[in-house]
Amino acid sequence: MNYLWDVRLGNVPDASRDELEAARHAHHAAFAEAQLTASTPVLAELDGMADGSFEDIEKDLQRLWDRWKDMRTHMRTCLGAEEAARTPRVQP
Numbered sequence: 001m002n003y004l005w006d007v008r009l010g011n012v013p014d015a016s017r018d019e020l021e022a023a024r025h026a027h028h029a030a031f032a033e034a035q036l037t038a039s040t041p042v043l044a045e046l047d048g049m050a051d052g053s054f055e056d057i058e059k060d061l062q063r064l065w066d067r068w069k070d071m072r073t074h075m076r077t078c079l080g081a082e083e084a085a086r087t088p089r090v091q092p
Contacts, residue, residue, distance in 0.1 A: 004058050 003020045006012045034046060052060070 004054055004061075007054060 003012070003016050006016045031046065035043065038046070
């Protein structure tokens, strides 16, 4: 996301390019691992995310960021963390 911002501003310093390259390598490694272990529906979703312009990627990242609070709440509820937070603690 930072790299996209730098591109938008027309300022792509060497440090940003290096960070992007490191992230790209990490993404390739994670994607290769997912192809070995992920289910068919997950792979289909990943394939749909593989293409797109900078603008498309930026919109997707913004959409995900906007949905993060809801996703976090659902994950915590599934793990029982939200219920534990609502339960009053009794002092010994």
